[in-house]
Amino acid sequence: MRFDCGYNREDWVEYLGDNFKYKVGVAPREEEIVKKYSDCLDNSNNDAIVWLGDLNIDESVGVYEIKIKNTKLTTRVKLSKICVDIIRAGSRHAFGKGMFFILYSNDNNNSNLQYRISYVKYEISYV
Known part of the structure; x- marks a missing residue:
């Protein structure tokens, strides 16, 4: 895997790899989040x-x-909120203790899809 290339x-x-069960689908309450x-x-x-699975x-x-727009409005804080909203939209039992998010944008409509990977850990704490 070449990490210096665009997202594919x-x-x-x-x-x-083999531990990945690849299925393409939609996120819970996706329309509302979008x-x-x-x-x-x-x-x-x-x-x-x-x-993705x-x-x-x-x-x-x-x-x-x-898939994000390549704008100054797309801050890290806002990306974090999107990820958290996706987690909150789903059932607690729909995934384990976290999710991987591959965030990418098309830089000026060329073929170099810039991306970042985020792992968001999900823990329930009772206060």
């Missing part, structure tokens, strides 16, 4: 948020692909 779904699916963050999510082909190591970890 097929390369990542192969990189995640609408809420329309200023920074790129939903031009109805593909702003794509559930589950990585099964000790527990199932969901893997999501999120």
Whole structure:
């Protein structure tokens, strides 16, 4: 895997390996989340948020692909909020203790898809 190249779904699916159960689907309450963050999510082909499947190591970890607009409005804080909203939208039992998010944007409509990977850990704490 070359991390200095642009994002490519097929390369990542192969990189995640045998423990990755590849299925393409939608996120829970996806339409609502896309609408809420329309200023920074790129939903031009109805593909702003794509559930790629589950990585099964000790527990199932969901893997999501999120297509963002390449704008100054897309801050790290806002990206974090999108990821948290996706987690909150699903059932607590729909995934293990966290999710991987592959966030990417198309830089000036060329073929170099810039991306970042985030892992968000999910823990329930009772106060």
